[in-house]
Amino acid sequence: MPLPPDGRRAEVARANRSSVVDAARRLFAEQGYFTTTVEQIARLAGVAPATVYATTGGKQGLLFELVEAWSTTPAVREALEGVDRCHRVEDVLAELSAGVGRIREEWGDVIEVVLTTAPHEPAVAARVLEVRDGYEADVDRCVRRILDLTDRPQVHREVLDVLWFYFGFRAYALLVRDRGWDGERAEAWLVRQALRAVEDVLDDHTTGSLTA
Known part of the structure; x- marks a missing residue:
């Protein structure tokens, strides 16, 4: 009809x-x-x-629409749901890294345009700060899962900084886009390095390996 x-x-x-x-x-x-x-x-x-x-x-409305689609992609929710089910620190980092990879594969072009534009366009810069705050809250959820598993709430800020360094806006893109790594290799490397860094932060407060 x-x-x-x-x-x-x-x-x-x-x-x-x-x-x-x-x-x-x-x-x-x-x-x-x-x-x-x-x-x-x-x-x-x-x-x-x-x-x-x-x-x-x-143009600005179009860019904002793309930012909204990027920042609300289901990959974020799926990664966080996976994190909540993890029982090892290594698995938390693997879920986070895989989520970052999926988001970058789907929205990497938009992310780069937005980050490049923001320094020269105040309205875009303000929107990026909103997205950054939301993403930091997502990373913080991963941190809280790690601290639940290790019972070390006093190192919250340091672990958050470590995870932001390895899983923020730049690290995955630097390896894949700038250095030509494939996504699987980048995700695995980020997990290994982040795990070592988290172990260093917790070294004075825990015994044994976090992967045990």
């Missing part, structure tokens, strides 16, 4: 919006946020420039 006129218009609007967002993502990644124009996005999406403004509010 054909869609009624209102339904057809809504379907076309959704399709146009999706095309515009996809076009913006591709162009931002290929040539940068500031070099990309609304006219180029419209041309690649097959719509009029006015449609870009009407559906997303222009």
Whole structure:
């Protein structure tokens, strides 16, 4: 049965919006946020420039929409649910590392565009700080699981700093994008190094290996 006129218009609007967002993502990644124009996005999406403004509010609206999709990806929830089920510190780090890898594989292009744009665009910088705070809270959840397993709450800040160093916005990308590592190798290396660093922090407060 054909869609009624209102339904057809809504379907076309959704399709146009999706095309515009996809076009913006591709162009931002290929040539940068500031070099990309609304006219180029419209041309690649097959719509009029006015449609870009009407559906997303222009370039900044498009970038914010991509940030929202990145920061709410189900990979975050899945990783944290996995962390909650872990019974060894090594497994907590493996879940966190795998989650970082999945997010980077899916949204690495958007992350790099946003981090590159933020220093020159105050509104984007403010949004990045919000995302960073949310991600730090996610990493902190992993830290709290580690401290539950080791009963060492007094080293909370140090363990959080270690995990941020290895699993923050930069480390995985540096290995995979800049140094050409494959994702599996990067994830395994980050887990090994982070585990050693966490063991160093806990060395004065625990006995035996954290992998035992």
